[in-house]
Amino acid sequence: MYLPNTTWTWSFAIVTLIQTIVTLGLESYIFANFQIQELPNDSPASKTIPTFLALYGFGFLYELVLVYDALRMKNTIQVIGLCICNIGLLIYGAVQVKQIREAVTTLYYMNKIKLYVWDQSEPFLIIIPCIVGLGTLLMTFVAWKLYDEFAWTIYKHISADLQMKRRYLTYQIYIALLKFDFFFFLGFTVQFLVLVSAGGTAEFALTVTAIPVTIIILLCGAWFVRRETTAGMIAIILLFFAAMAYFCFKLYRMYDPETMPLYLPALNPMTFFAVITLVLITVTIINACLCVHNFHRGLKPHINKKRNKDEEKNTELNSNLTQVPSRMMID
Template sequence: MSRQPRLQESPGIPSSTRNGLEIYIFTNFQTKELPNNAPPSKTVPTFLALYSFGFIYELVLVWDALRLKNTIQVIGLCLCNVGLLIYGAVQVQQIRTSINTLAVMSKIDLVVWSESEPFLIIIPCIVALGTLLMSFVAWKLYDEFAWTIYKHISADLRMKRRYLTYQIFIALLKFDFFFFLGFTVQFLVVVSSSSHDAEFYLTIVAVPITIIILACSAWFVRRESMVGMVAIILLFFAAMAYFCFKLYRMYDQQTAPEYLPARTSMVFFAVITLCLIVATIINACMCANNFNCGLKPHINSKEDKSEEKLTELSSNMGAAPVPSRMMID
C-alpha cells in the first residue's frame, strides 16, 4: 500500500506558556503605570502585541505549509522562530530602559522591572524550546513532502530546481510581509504616534500598498509575466532604499531621539527586512529566468481535492505514473 503523509503538529505547551507570561507582563505593566503619552510607555505593549501577532501569523503559515506541503516554508518558519527568539532577547534591555525612563518621570515604580525581568528572560527560552521542537517536526516532514513533490515532478532535476526556486520566492513574500509590518507598527505606535506628520500618514498608506505589491508578486510569478516581474523587482529596490533611509534617520543626530525608545528593535526588523528584500530580488530574478521552461502548468493547474494531491503542484500533467512507495514491515 502507498505511504500516506503524516502531518505532525508542533506541541502547543510552549506557545500557551509563553502567552500566559506575556499576559502577566502586560497586565502588571498596565496596572502600575500612571497615564501618560510618553513613547517609552508604548514599548512594552508594542513588544507583546508584535510577539503575539508573530506567533499567530506563524500558526497560519504552518497551516498553509502543511496544506501545500511546502518544505521550504516549513524550514523558513524555523528560521523565523529564531528571529523571534533574537527579538525577544533584544527587547529585554529595551524594556528595561523604557521602565527606567518612566521611573525617572515618576510614571511607574521600578519594582515593575524586577517583577517582569524573570519572565522576559523566560520567554526567549520557551521560544528556543519551541524552535527545537519545530525543527524536529520539520525534519520529519521533509521526507514526506519531498516524496509528494517527486511524484508530481518525477525525476526531472531541472524542473525540481525551478519549482524549488518558485517555492522559495513564495515563502520569502510571506516573511517579507511580517517583518515589514513589524517595523511599520513600531514606527507608527512608538515613534510617530505623537506627531501625526506627513510621514505618519504615508506610512499608513504604505501598508495596504505593500500587501498589494506582495500579492501581485505571487500572481506575476505564477502567470510568468516578465513585465510584471520587472516592475516588482524595481519596487523591491525602492523598498530597499526606504529601509536604508530609515536606518540613516535612526542614527542621524537630528532625528535619532525620536527613534530612541524603539531603536534597537527597529534596527533589528529593518536589517532582517533588508536581508529578506535582497533575497527576494535575487530569487525573483531566478524565477524570471525560469519563465517559459515548463513550470507554469505545474503551478497553475487546478488542485485535486484529494489529500495526496493537495499541493502547489498539480498532477494533471499527463506525466507517466510514478510507482507508489511501499511500506516494508
C-alpha cells in the same frame, strides 16, 4: 482544508501551537501587570511596553498561520523558513528584555510606575526566550524529518526531472519569502507609527499609506509569478529595489545624530527589523529574477493547482467512461 495525517506533520503543528499558547500566556501576564501598575501618561516609554508585547504576540500568531499553510501545502522550504523565523523571534525576545527594562526605568524616574513591577516581570521575560529556544530545537528536529516526507510528495508532483525540481524549488522559496517579507515590514512600520512618528506629519501619512501598498505589491508578486507575467515581475522587482532604498534611508535616519533622538525609544528592535527586512528583500529580488528566468519552461502547469485538479477530474471521468463499454461487452 486539512493537514496531512502523518506523525511528523502533527508533531510540528503541536510544537508550534504549544509554544504559541505558553508564550502568549506569559506575554499577557506581563502586559496586564504593567497596565495595572502604570499611571496614565503619553510618554513614548509608556507606549514601548504594550507595542513590543503586542508585536511579539502577533509574531507567534502569524507564525502559527504560516505553519498551517506550510504543512497543508507540504512546503518544505516554508517549514525551514519557519525554523529560521523562530530564531528571529528568539533574538527579538532577548532584545525585548533590554528595551522593556529601559522603558520601566524611564517611567520609574517619571514617577509613573513602581520599580517592583520590573522585578515581578523580569523572570517571565527571561523565560520566554528559553521557551522559544526549546521550541526552535524541537521544530528544527521535526523539520528534518518532514524534509524526507515532503520530498516524496514533490517527487510525485514534479516527477524525476531535476531541472524542473530546481525551478519548482525556486518558486517555493520566492512565495515563502513574500510571506515573511510581509511580517517584518509590518513589524517595522507599526513600531515607527506608534513609537516614533507624530500623527499629522507627511512622513506619518506616507508610512500609513505604505501598508496597503505593500500588501498589494506582495499579492501581485505572487500572482505574476504564477501567471508567468514577465512585465509584471519586472515592475515588482523595481518596487522591491525602491523598498530597499526606503529601509536604507530609515537606517540612515535612525543613526543620524540629528534625528537619532526620535528613534531612541525603539532603536534596537527597529534596527533588528530593518536589517532582517533588507536581507529578506535582497534574497527576494534574487529569487524573483531566477523565477523570471524560469518562465515558459514547463513549470506553470505544476503550480497552477486549479488546472491540475481539473485535469485530475477529467482523467478520472474519462477513465470511468472507458470502463463502461468494457463491462457492457463482457456482459
